[in-house]
Amino acid sequence: MQSYPSKSVEKAVEQISKLPGIGKKSALRLALHLLKQEELFTLQLVDALTKLKSDTKFCKTCHNLSDEVECNFCSSDNRDRHILCVVEDFRDVMAIENTHQYHGMYHVLGGLISPMDGVGPADLQIESLLGRLDGTITEVILALSPNMEGDTTAFYLNRKLSSFNLTVSTIARGVPIGGELEYADEVTLGRSILNRIKQG
């Protein structure tokens, strides 16, 4: 049991340490840092956190984070409207955008099917995904994490998507570029042999 020098410090540490990956010690260090800074520093932080919650919207079409009712991708004229990439959350959109290899549309599920965590298909944006398949979209790419939840969700979506007249693909799995073969785990390496790509 720590004895904090002041109630306000204790309260701040309590709230800060509720954030994921921040323990009491880190929270105390952050609180001390804030106390040492000018008032403006805290004001700006508090303002940004308040606005994060109040100003951030979810795009009505793809459910990506957005400042407007429709996100930059859905309202853009420069994206390929025939291809749709399904991802778990907005960080995946950012990661894919950073590759500069994809120019189609997105659909953010808002999670993955996970019976362990009580997340079922109805908790995800799956109905609205199916609602977008009006014939314009000819290919759906499932870009989900290569783990149990991702595979379960992909399996479920595959079944749902089979009744539509479109191509369903998943992102390639294999040895990461720059990695050394001997350090690749056997599942990944095995998959990379099964899914080998014919040359020329």
Add this chain to the structure above:
Amino acid sequence: MQSYPSKSVEKAVEQISKLPGIGKKSALRLALHLLKQEELFTLQLVDALTKLKSDTKFCKTCHNLSDEVECNFCSSDNRDRHILCVVEDFRDVMAIENTHQYHGMYHVLGGLISPMDGVGPADLQIESLLGRLDGTITEVILALSPNMEGDTTAFYLNRKLSSFNLTVSTIARGVPIGGELEYADEVTLGRSILNRIKQG
């Protein structure tokens, strides 16, 4: 250059990543966590941060953090007013209190002398320390970090305190309890031999 899905997320990431030890990736993870929580979660955090800055005072006597004009130690009747422990900041007070071995008063310098960082004696609560030495205090313990800044500050304080009629001591340095001798660094081990304690 990341392309954030919304201005409010970008702004929040920018402010959160100004905190020490939190990079852009962690800030983004924290922002996503906040977005996924109830509004109340952010409100409580923002409230605690605001109050941290507005409600936390510095004790007028020892400069420890406090909710009142005078801190719990300075206003307490149960502390030994003859002995004064000089520390760098309030986390040291908490660390010493957690040992339950000390029952005297404290004095928080608010930093250590560090010419590299432009911190001189005038930037610390040294004048007010000397002002407290009115004859009641018979021993001053220097509990400063065992590094260059701590040693410089201790040297400076030793000289200043030499004109007062009191005992000046420093916390013992030596091998940490529970540690193994062979892993102790040579400076610490050497010091622990020089400062050996006679038995019986």
